[in-house]
Amino acid sequence: MNNLNPNIKKLLKGIKTVNLTVDETADGIIKGDRNALSRAITKLESFIPEDQKFAEEVVKKCLPYSGNSRRIGITGVPGVGKSSFIDYFGEKLIDLGKKIAILAIDPSSSVSGGSILGDKTRMETLSSKMEAFIRPSPTAGTLGGVAAKTRESIILCEAAGFDTIIIETVGVGQSEIAVSSMVDVFMMLLVAGTGDELQGIKRGIMEMVDILVFTKDDGDNINRTKINKKQFEIALKMFPVKDSGWIPKVLSVSAHEKKGIEDIIKILDVFFEHITSNNYLIENRQNQSVRWLNDRITMLLKNSFYQNHRIAELLKTVEKDVVEKKISPITAANELFNEYLKSS
C-alpha cells in the first residue's frame, strides 16, 4: 500500500469511505448521481453474492423510473470505426439535448472495470461530456451473464436520466443475439469493400439489422460505398419482413468529414415513430422482459447442472462416448440427468 502512487492512494481512500445503503444508492441514481450509478453497476457485475444482492435491490427500486429511453444496439467488426462513429453520433445527440449512456460489450477481450480509461480514450469528444456515460461490460468468465448484467445496467442508466442507451458489440460473437433481445433498434456498421469483411460477421446478425450504416464514406471509399449501398439495399429486401414491420434502411456516414449523421438521426426518429404508432415498442419490450425471465431461469438451471461436481467429472467421458457412438446422446443425457438428481 505504501508503494502506491499518492494519487491512487487518495482515490482508493475515497472509494473506501463511500458506503451507501441500497436506498441511498437508488436515490442517488434517480437524482442523476453518476458515482452512485457507477458503483451500482460495479456491484451488479461483482461475483460476490452480497454485492449482487445489493445491486438487485437497487435495480428493484430503480425499475419504476426505467424505460424512458431509446435502446440502440450498435455492432460492427473491429476496424469498422465504431468508436469514431459513436463519438460523432453521441456528440450530435448531445447537441440535440440528449443524455447518452454507452454500454460496451466485448466478449473477446478480458476487460475489467479497469479498462474504462481505455474506453474513454476511444471516444474523445464524449468522454469529456457530462451528458455522456461510458461503461464497458466485463464479460470474461461469465456463463450467460453478459446479457443479464447489461440488461440491468440499462435499467440503472435509464433511472439516472439517460434517454439514449447505446449497447455496443463487436459483431463477431454470440452477444449480438443477446443484445438484440434488449434493444429497440439494431444498427450494424460496415465499411464498403469487396464483401470479404462479411466473413467476420456471424450468421444470423444480418437478419436482425434495422439500420445498416457504411462508415468511412470519404476519399477513395465514396464510390465503393455507393455501389455497396445499392447491393445491400437489394439484399436486405430478400429477407423476410421483420416483426416490427420495419424495412431495413441503408445509410452512410463519415466521422472523419463529419457528414451523414443527420440522416441517421432522422431515420432513427422515423423508426421510433413507426414502432410507437404500431405499438411494437411496448409489445416488444414486454416480450423481451418475459424472455429475459425465462432466459435467466434457463441459465440458473444450467449453471446448477454443469457446476455440479459429479456432472463435471462425468461429462468429459460421456461426450467422448457420444462422439464415438458408444452411447446415444439421448440415453447419455438421461443418465447424466439422473446422476444430477441424485447428487444435488
Added chain:
Amino acid sequence: MNNLNPNIKKLLKGIKTVNLTVDETADGIIKGDRNALSRAITKLESFIPEDQKFAEEVVKKCLPYSGNSRRIGITGVPGVGKSSFIDYFGEKLIDLGKKIAILAIDPSSSVSGGSILGDKTRMETLSSKMEAFIRPSPTAGTLGGVAAKTRESIILCEAAGFDTIIIETVGVGQSEIAVSSMVDVFMMLLVAGTGDELQGIKRGIMEMVDILVFTKDDGDNINRTKINKKQFEIALKMFPVKDSGWIPKVLSVSAHEKKGIEDIIKILDVFFEHITSNNYLIENRQNQSVRWLNDRITMLLKNSFYQNHRIAELLKTVEKDVVEKKISPITAANELFNEYLKSS
C-alpha cells in the same frame, strides 16, 4: 371391443401378438425389417416410460450401424410443392439404387401415427416402393421433443439400411433450426413470385440454406423463375460464408414436367464431395452429437422446472409482475429458482 369392425379387430389382434424383445427388434431393424423399424419408432414417440426405455435400448443397439447415409433437410411453406418434389426426387434416387427414408415434421398439425396414410397419399410414386419408407413425426404437445425423436429415428432408419434420409419441415416454425442441427445439407424450396411468399418464412432460415430450389419451373412460371434465381444468387452472396465453406446454389425444377432433378442430384454429389474432402461432414456430425446431448440436458432441466407444480402456480403472477415492472426479471428468476430448489 365387440362393436369393432372385424378387420380392425384382426389388425389389433395382429399388433398384440407381436411382442418382440429389444434384441429381436434391433436385429430386425438391422436386417432391414420395415415392421420392426416402424414399431421401434412408434415406441420412440410413445409417452409411456417403458416404451421409451425400450426404444432407447433399441437405439443403443442400432447406433454402431448408423451414420452411413446422406441426411438431407428439406423445407418449404405449404403450397410450394414439397410432396411432389420429394416424390420426384425420391423416384430418381431409387432409380440410382438408393434407399430413402422420409421423416416429416409438421409442428402446426396435430398429426398422430395414424396420419401415415395421408402422408403416403401425398407421395404417390414413393408410397408404392419398397425402397422408400415414409413416416410423419407426431410433434403435438411435446416440449422440445421434436428434435430428439427425429434424431433417434434417423439412427434407426440408417441401421435399417436407408442411405438417404430426408427430413421434411414446413419452413414456418422453430423446427427448421432443430432440423438443421441434425442434417448434413439443408435445402429450401420456393416458388418464383413477387417476394411476398418470403413473408411466411421465419427469419434465420435463409442463412441455413445450402441449396435453394425453385419448384414449379414450368408454364407461366418459367420467366419469373429465371428472374428470381438471379436475384437470389445475388442475395445469397451477401450472406457470410458458411462454416462448411460451401457457397449456396440456386436451382430450379419442375415435378410436373419432370425436369431439373438431375442437376439437383449432381449438385448434391458435389456438395457431399466438398464436405467429405474438407472433413466438415464428420466434424459437423460430431458437433451435432455433442450439441444434441446438451440440448437434451437443457430440455430435461427445463421440463423438471416448468412441470413443477409450485412453479407452474407462481409463474403466471410473476410474469405479470415482470411485465408491469413490479419486479426485475433477474430478481424474479432468482426467487422462482429458489422456490424450485425448495420444492423439488
